Amino acid sequence: VAKKDLSALFLHGLKDINFTEHVILDSLPIMADAATSPNLKKAFETHLQQTEGHVQRLDRVFGLLDEKPVQVPCDAILGLIREGDEMVEKFDGGRALDAGLIAAAQAVEHYEMARYGALQAWAEELHLREAADLLRQTLSEEKQTDLLLSKLAQESANRAASG
Ligand SMILES: [Fe+2]
Numbered sequence: 001v002a003k004k005d006l007s008a009l010f011l012h013g014l015k016d017i018n019f020t021e022h023v024i025l026d027s028l029p030i031m032a033d034a035a036t037s038p039n040l041k042k043a044f045e046t047h048l049q050q051t052e053g054h055v056q057r058l059d060r061v062f063g064l065l066d067e068k069p070v071q072v073p074c075d076a077i078l079g080l081i082r083e084g085d086e087m088v089e090k091f092d093g094g095r096a097l098d099a100g101l102i103a104a105a106q107a108v109e110h111y112e113m114a115r116y117g118a119l120q121a122w123a124e125e126l127h128l129r130e131a132a133d134l135l136r137q138t139l140s141e142e143k144q145t146d147l148l149l150s151k152l153a154q155e156s157a158n159r160a161a162s163g
Pocket of ligand 1: 021024050051054112138142
């Protein structure tokens, strides 16, 4: 891949994940509101704070490239968020709601991990060390969130099954 092409790909990916992070910022309060378990509510609230940091890091990466923090709409994240909304519509008030919310949230985390993994690798390849560091920090927070959700998934599945 020519360096010019990889730069263009990198910039496009940044705009895409920037849109994603903003969609997630809007979605997490709804997820926190819907969650039954206090631990899950707290996990969503904590991740909301982290997500504000993710947006700030992206702003810095755009700044390093002398670019504006543009957002490019991405259907993939809109579909994943829609699935979370459907969990609330279908399972609200039931014992399986938390398990459904967690599964939807983990799909979002895995999507973000895939995107940040690629972006970080491209930043390394382009010798954008500071950008790569910032992207790696966010990637690691997404991974931690995914691990926490896996733990909570076990609890919530137990609870749902005991109903
Ligand atoms: Fe994020």
